[in-house]
Amino acid sequence: MCIDAQMLSAYLDGELAEPYRTQVKEHLEHCPACRHHLEDMREIGDRIRSTEYPSQMLDRNKDRILSVLDAKYFQNGRKVGFFRRRLEVSLPSLVTAAAAVVFIFIGSFMFFGTSDEQTGEILPSFAVQAGNGSVRYVSDAASLDNFTLEEILHYLDSKGYNVDISIKGLQPLDTSIPAAESAE
Amino acid sequence: MEIKSTDRDDFRRVYDADYHLLVQVIMHIVYNLEIAEDLTQEAFERFYVKNMTFPSEEDARYWLIRVAKNLALNHIRRNKREIEMVEKVKRMPSAAADEKDGASEAIERENREEVRRAIDALPENLRLVIQLKEFSGLDYKSISKVLGISETNVKVRVFRARKKLEEVLRGDERDVY
Structure with missing residues (x-):
């Protein structure tokens, strides 16, 4: 075999x-x-x-490259320190890290808000100006949100409007009876 | 003898011993001397920067070959498109180049081309093993350390690669004659 x-x-x-x-x-x-x-x-x-x-072909630059490396790493007896090392980070992980930082930054405001005391702790000189007393809301004007439906209907009624209110899925209401009832 | 990659004398010793081998190995993957030299330099820079200690000169060599091989393969993968274009241009018949070469050189180049095509046609796992076997003079055990596979696996792959090359190269001969 x-x-x-x-x-x-x-x-x-x-x-x-x-x-x-x-x-x-x-x-x-x-x-x-x-x-x-x-x-x-x-x-x-x-x-x-x-x-x-x-x-002779492969080794043509052997000495040159060695001297380049020697100059780069060994002259003056240099050693690679921690901070000299090349840090390689891939793009996806970099993006993730950046997103995490932003998220934490915004999140800290969202979840904990800010208050006078906090501002005072962080920036005492700014707290005085930023205190609740000295902050006035720009849009303080009256809006429909400030009235109940009942008040609105009364107002419209007094102005002579004929208001017809219906709620989807329910039978139409008879608004000739005082609108107050339908508001309930 | 222990090798410390940031020790100047050790570094020089390893460089002297392995530079040639690394360029050779990379050359057979990238087929371009400038790039092979760049990647060899890169391999030695990593060797230094990693600041490692190897139990022996051989271990340093295995590590370096592994890094060089990976650098070369990555280069090929990253620049596939570009390389294909250069190849196309190179393969275009150029009368001037043929005239310049002597007859023996032309034959040698042809043989090189043919072997290269045959080797390129091998799957990557077989190709690397047979190249390391033939060009680096490493034995099965060393190759197994370089590639991180078992010795038996090396043996099998060398054999399979030979078998395929035999088929391709001998098949060629039959066609020609």
Whole structure:
């Protein structure tokens, strides 16, 4: 029986352990087919290695690059300190971090609000000006929100308007009775 | 002997011993000397910046080959489009270039092209193993350390790569003759 091709491949690389190596060697002596196969594999290897790039080509900048690295890292006996290390952060994580900072900043106002005492703690000189007493809301004017529906209807009624109110899904109301009832 | 990557003498020793191998390995992935040199420099910079201690010179070498290989593969992936365009231009028949080369050089270049095509056609996991085997002179054990796979796996991959190359390269011959 002939040798498994994988074993032959390992034999070619000198990586076959004993006792297999001796067995393969003996087999090769009297098996032209396996010898031929081994030769083929060796040839392929030779061909691949023949595409190796020559030393003078690969090493043309060896000294130059070494001197660049030497100047960059070793002259003046410099060592890489913690802050000199290159910090690599991927873009997504950077965006996430930025979003988190913004969220926490806004969130702190949303959840805890601000008060005189807090402002006083943080910025005492500003607290006096920003105290509740000295802050006047700009839109203090009366709006419809300040009246109940009843008052509005009364007002409109007194002005002679005929108001018809209906609530979706319910039967239309008869607004000829005083509107006050329908408001309830 | 222990190797400290930020020690000047150690760094020099490793650089001297492995520079050639790294350029060779990267060259067979990127096929461009300027880029191979840049990436080799990058690999040594990382070696220094990581400030690591290796139990032996070999371990430093395995680490460096791994980094160099990854840098080269990343480069290929990132610049796929650009590289394809350059290749296209290169493959265009250029009479001037052919005349300039001697006959033996032309044959050598042809062989190189053919082997390169055959190797490029291999799946990545086989390609790297056979390249490391043939170009770096590393044994199975070392390759397994570089790639982080088992020795048996290396053995199998080397064999599979050979088998495929045999099919492709010998098939070519049959076509030609």
